[in-house]
Amino acid sequence: MNLGVRAAALRELACREGFATAGELAVVLGQPEGVVALILRELVEEGYPVEQHPQLGWRFRGDDVADLACCVHLLGEGLRFSLHYVERCSSTQDVARALAEKGVGEGLLVVAEEQERGRGRRGRSWASARGGLWLSILLAPGSPVLLGPLNLALGVAVARAIRALYRLEARVKWPNDVEVGGRKVAGVLVEATSSPSGHLTAVAGIGVNVNNPLPEALRETAATLGELLGRSLPRRPLLARLLVEVDRIYTMLKAEPRGVLEEWLSHSSTVGRAVKVVTEDGEHYGIAVGLAEDGGLVVDMDGEKRVFRVGEVVHLR
Numbered sequence: 001m002n003l004g005v006r007a008a009a010l011r012e013l014a015c016r017e018g019f020a021t022a023g024e025l026a027v028v029l030g031q032p033e034g035v036v037a038l039i040l041r042e043l044v045e046e047g048y049p050v051e052q053h054p055q056l057g058w059r060f061r062g063d064d065v066a067d068l069a070c071c072v073h074l075l076g077e078g079l080r081f082s083l084h085y086v087e088r089c090s091s092t093q094d095v096a097r098a099l100a101e102k103g104v105g106e107g108l109l110v111v112a113e114e115q116e117r118g119r120g121r122r123g124r125s126w127a128s129a130r131g132g133l134w135l136s137i138l139l140a141p142g143s144p145v146l147l148g149p150l151n152l153a154l155g156v157a158v159a160r161a162i163r164a165l166y167r168l169e170a171r172v173k174w175p176n177d178v179e180v181g182g183r184k185v186a187g188v189l190v191e192a193t194s195s196p197s198g199h200l201t202a203v204a205g206i207g208v209n210v211n212n213p214l215p216e217a218l219r220e221t222a223a224t225l226g227e228l229l230g231r232s233l234p235r236r237p238l239l240a241r242l243l244v245e246v247d248r249i250y251t252m253l254k255a256e257p258r259g260v261l262e263e264w265l266s267h268s269s270t271v272g273r274a275v276k277v278v279t280e281d282g283e284h285y286g287i288a289v290g291l292a293e294d295g296g297l298v299v300d301m302d303g304e305k306r307v308f309r310v311g312e313v314v315h316l317r
Contacts, residue, residue, distance in 0.1 A: 005029060005031055005035070005039060006039050006042070006043065007074040008029055009025060009029060009036060009039050009040060009043070010043060010048060010050070010060075010071050010074055011074060011075055011240070011244060012025055012028055012029065013025075013050060013058060013059060013060040014060045014068060014071065014075065014236070014237070014240035015164075015165075015237055015240045015241040015244060016059070016060065016237060017165070017234060017237050018056075018059060019053055019056035019057040019058060019059045020057050020058055020059065021056075021057035021058070022036045022037040022040065022057065022058065024057070025040075025058070040052070040058050047070075048070060048071060049061040049062050049067060049070065049071075060236070060237075062236060063234030063235070063236045063237075064234075064235070064236060065085065065111050065133070065235050065236055065239050066083075066085045066111075067236050068083060068236060068239060068240060069083045069085065072109065072243070075240055075243045075244055075247065076107070076243060076244070076246075076247035077247060077248075077251070078247055078250065078251040079106065079107045079139075079246070079247045079250060079251075080107045081107045081108075081109045081137075081243055081247075082104075082107055082108055082109060083109050083111065084096075084099065084108060084109065084110045084111070085110075085111050085112075086110070086111070086112045086113075087112070087113050087114075088112060088113060088114050088115075088116065089110075089112045089115060089116070090115065090116050090117045091115050091116075091117050091136075091205075092110040092111065092112050092115060092134055092135055092136035092205060093136050093189065093191060093203050093205045095110045095112070095136070096108060096110045096136040096137070096138050096203045096205075097191070097193055097203050099138070100138050100193060100201055100203065104138065105138070105140075106138055106139055106140040106201070107137075107138065108137065108138035109135060109136075109137050109138075109243070110135060110136045110137075111133075111134065111135045111239070112128075112134045112135075113130050113134075114128055114129055114130045114132075114134070115128035115134050116128075128207060128212075129212045129213050130212065131210060131211035131212035131213070131224075131226075132207060132208060132209055132210050132211070132212035132224075133206075133207070133208040133210050133235050133238060133239060133242075134206075134207050135205070135206050135207075135239070136203055136204060136205045136206070137203075137204045137206070137246065138201060138202075138203060138204075139201065139202045139203075139204055139250065140199060140200070140201050140202070141200065141202055141253070141254065142199070142200065142254070143200070144192070144200060145257075145294065146253060146254070146257060147190060147192055147202060148294045148295030148296065148309065149253055149257045149260050149261060149294070149295045150190055150202060150204065150250075150253060151175055151176055151188055151190045151295060152172070152174075152175065152176075152260060152261065152264040152291075152295050153249045153250065153252075153253050153260045153263075153264070154176075154188045154190070154204055154206060154246065154249075155172040155175075155176055155177070155178055155186075155188050155264065155267075156172060156245075156249055156260070156263050156264050156267055157242060157245035157246045157248070157249050157250075158170070158178045158186045158188070158206060158208065158242060158245075159171060159172050159178050159267050160245045160249075160267075161238060161241040161242040161244075161245045162178070162180070162185070162186075162208075162225065162238075164241055164245075165237060165238060165241055166225060166228075166229060166233075168180050168225070168228060168229075169181070170185070170267075171267055171268065171269035172264055172267045172268055172269065172270075173268075173269050173270050173313065173315070174268070174270040174271075174288070174297045174313050175295070175297070175313075176188040176189065176190075178208075179269055180223060180225075180228055181223070181228075182269075182315075183220075183221060183222055183223040184209075184218075184221060184222040184223070185208065185209050185222070185223055185224065185225055185228070186206065186207060186208040186209065187206075187207050188204065188205065188206055189204075189205040189206075190202050190203070190204050190205070191203045191205070206242070208225070208238065208242075209222060209223065209224040209225065210224060210225050210226055210233055210235055210238065211224060211225075211226040211232050211233060211235075212224060225238075249263065257293075258293075261291050261293070261295065264291065265290070265291060269315070270288045270297070270313060270315065271288050271289065271290060271291075272287070272288065272289075273287070273288055273315050273316065273317060274286070274287055274315075274316040274317050275287070275288045275299060275313050275314060275315060275316060276313070276314040276316060277297070277299060277308050277311045277312070277313055277314075278311055278312040278313075278314065279308065279310060279311040279312075284299065284301060284306070284308070284311075285301065285316075286299040286300050286301035286302070286306070287299065287300045288300075288313075289305065292307045292309075294309065295309075296308055296309040297309075297311075297313065
């Protein structure tokens with residue numbers, strides 16, 4: 001049996017909440033229904049967490065992120081993910097960096113139930129209580145030129161995963177936030193490091209507010225996906241869909257970085273708005289009009305265009 005079709009069938013189930021019939025899967029996979037049913041039965045016989053209901057169809061068994069351990073390597077077509085799961089850690093960034101220093105390669109995925117010292121951009125702390133999705137991925141973009149676009153690419157991957165699963169209008173705010181209705185639901189942090197061989201690697205941290213409690217101080221500016229949808233959400237489908245999206249856009253980044261910038265622009269909540277950009281040398285006001293090739297934000301300031309590569313953006317309207 002075609003190994004690509006088998007992996008695609010398992011990927012599709014892992015990314016779904018609930019059941020799907022063989023007919024529904026056949027349409028998505030572009031295969032005859034009988035072939036899909038045979039593949040699903042083989043997956044069950046081989047011990048994969050797939051189960052069948054006589055009326056509802058097929059589903060991936062298990063909703064916890066750790067349930068993906070047996071098949072996480074099949075979720076990417078370009079990247080081969082390997083899961084390192086921990087209940088608690090200081091930061092998934094720290095764990096991933098330590099493993100990279102020991103020689104673990106690209107595709108390493110570190111997931112924690114909670115972080116004691118989760119961090120965001122510019123050294124800020126990131127509230128990382130149990131119930132959220134906290135992870136880091138080890139990547140090897142090769143060129144330092146791709147680090148800026150990589151940050152943007154991962155934001156797009158998160159937004160696309162949220163849109164695909166929950167039909168929420170997730171948008172990206174420069175440089176690394178994902179918002180729904182103007183409230184932050186996720187963030188990205190990319191930290192560059194070197195592998196033992198001296199090659200550039202990137203530890204890409206992603207935090208998504210799913211079912212976790214939020215500090216009272218963040219209640220107006222941030223939200224959880226569970227709050228927005230009015231129910232507790234299983235995190236396994238979100239992690240699976242996110243990895244599929246990361247794999248897709250990372251492949252695009254290495255082949256055609258401009259395509260990543262165009263995708264970011266199509267998901268942006270920043271471009272076209274009046275903004276305040278806060279940097280070390282003060283506050284700057286203007287209209288965000290686009291992106292530079294390296295991912296910097298282009299702001300029109302009374303007819304003069306300036307590119308910001310670092311800074312905090314505030315949407316003014």
